[in-house]
Amino acid sequence: MNRISVLLVDDHLVVRSGLKALLATQPDIDVIGEAATGEEGLQAARELSPDVVMMDLAMGPGIDGIEAIQRLRQAKPRQAILVFTTYDSDADIVRAVDAGAMGYLLKDAAPEEIFSAVRGAVQGRSVMSAPVASRLFQQLRNPDELLTPREAELLSLLTQGLSNRELGKRLFISEATVKTHLAHIYAKLGVETRAAAIAVAIRREGMR
Amino acid sequence: MNRISVLLVDDHLVVRSGLKALLATQPDIDVIGEAATGEEGLQAARELSPDVVMMDLAMGPGIDGIEAIQRLRQAKPRQAILVFTTYDSDADIVRAVDAGAMGYLLKDAAPEEIFSAVRGAVQGRSVMSAPVASRLFQQLRNPDELLTPREAELLSLLTQGLSNRELGKRLFISEATVKTHLAHIYAKLGVETRAAAIAVAIRREGMR
């Protein structure tokens, strides 16, 4: 079997070296490159054509992980991308998977889990940490369950194209409260603008 | 045949009395109530349960015609609503029909046209003044024809939830130009925010 080439993209040196050392214990895995920023990661991916790119999501200024994933997939659709990060917010998970990540690992994952994720990724299998998987499943099965009744109500009106002021009037709450609800909705849907939220919500309606 | 009960909602007294007198010439039509504002109209509609509500679109402060129509349809989905107004802008027509109006009459419509609109409305037929009908047909048949190729392209990307900046980058044009296109698109779709534009566009996609 060919050895698996891996590119590490993470802004923390310690994480990179730790991961590198860990992966070095596996005879079938080679870390062939490292990068500290999204830009460097893209560059390195182009030059090295690794089998798997392991990438952090949060990487200081410049391109963030999500965008890096999107570009990578555009440039090299067949390259497997593993997200390797600290946090497991709903939004990040959905966005990363949406952007084209093959797997989603938390940094406290067990070594065996990491190895199998790398091996699985090259075979087209997607592997994710247990807590991540359960969240994602919940999202996919019925994302609305994550929205509170009030939030769902707001979202429904939102898809009518109403403004915050109008939403407030319609629901007899202040604009401030509308904003609060919206912020929660955006986080749960994995978007950051009302435009995207509407797009997601309406398209999902149609799928039912 | 039962007589048709009509509620008039218009902020101009002269219009109401004129219309009332006109309708009084018809043996099968009864004007059972009048209202001068959107709020009063809703109230009266609840109390009187008329067969047909004839409503102006522009009605000073408070609830406007469009909103009144939406609420009426929510409260009494089976009640026929006729818009009776002075203007025939594309935007108003689309929004009114969208909100659930059964017909759309201009105030300079011929008496016979008005009578037949009222009678048609209770039978579920929708009647509109000729100039209105032609505009609406154009819109409905293929609204995209009204959009220039560039605008359609923009709209399509808009429904992905992109920001003006992103739209500009994607299309290799400045943000200023994006704004210009958007303003045109809003006018043609009869909306005034990107949120509403997205809602309209995506829902229309689904209908095809």
Place this chain on the structure above:
DNA sequence: AGGCACCTCAGACTTTTGGCTGATACCTCG
């Protein structure tokens, strides 16, 4: 040549959104 539709852009200005922090109140579950 002139008119017309379309695409492009700028600057200035107002309104709307969104992010952040923090706060109160209610309810339910353990």
Place this chain on the structure above:
DNA sequence: CGAGGTATCAGCCAAAAGTCTGAGGTGCCT
């Protein structure tokens, strides 16, 4: 009773969106 989830609201600030006016360039049709 305390913890957590939900719903409500405020104030501040930065960014984005939207409006208006004006304008230059292209290409097409008459």
